[in-house]
Amino acid sequence: MVVDDHPMWREGVARDLAEAGYLVVATSGEGRQAVRIAPAARPDVVVLDLRLPDISGVEVIRGLRTELPQVRVLMLSASGEQQSVLDAVKAGATGYLVKSAGPAEFLDAVRRTAAGDAVFTPGLAGLVLGEYRRLAHEPEPPGAGDLPRLTERETEVLRLVAKGMSYKQIAARLGLSHRTVQNHVQNTLGKLHLHNRVELTRYAIEQGLDD
Structure with missing residues (x-):
């Protein structure tokens, strides 16, 4: 539209x-x-x-x-x-x-x-x-730091998302297909109750996964 x-x-x-x-x-x-x-x-x-x-x-x-x-x-x-x-x-x-x-x-x-x-x-x-990054250093409300249970692979993909890598780049880095990377991201979005990659990037940075 x-x-x-x-x-x-x-x-x-x-x-x-x-x-x-x-x-x-x-x-x-x-x-x-x-x-x-x-x-x-x-x-x-x-x-x-x-x-x-x-x-x-x-x-x-x-x-x-x-x-x-x-x-x-x-x-x-x-x-x-x-x-x-x-x-x-x-x-x-x-x-x-x-x-x-x-x-x-x-x-x-x-x-x-x-x-x-x-x-x-x-x-x-x-x-x-x-x-x-600036927002990530603001005080969090109680319980905001409680991490949902992500798999090791989901966390690995999330870390690369936080570094600003595209799905294609992540797939090449991890030796996965583009579709598999998309599936990992969609699963992670569901677990974190987020809606898109922008929100996911912010979440990852808040958790220090871009270091």
């Missing part, structure tokens, strides 16, 4: 996606409408503009995640401001790409977002990880 208030941009993105073989199940120029139609359209990935005429993209993310907890959101914004990026990620965005990105970079970001990777415009990934 493509959500952007500029018709030419929205239609252009939808056309590029369709030509690349993706099924565009819906488009919208307003945030509230996007949240309203998402449950029926059931998109796997939402390409979302940060600034919309009615509500902010951050509010849209929260609404989408309430309706469709497993949905993956790729922010596509003209703004690369640090606070905008952090607000979007904290709300549940899977990735963040500035609109100056080229078509090939955009389509690669959509593909990786659909696969569960955390995708960021170059220079922003370090900012997001830095913020997670």
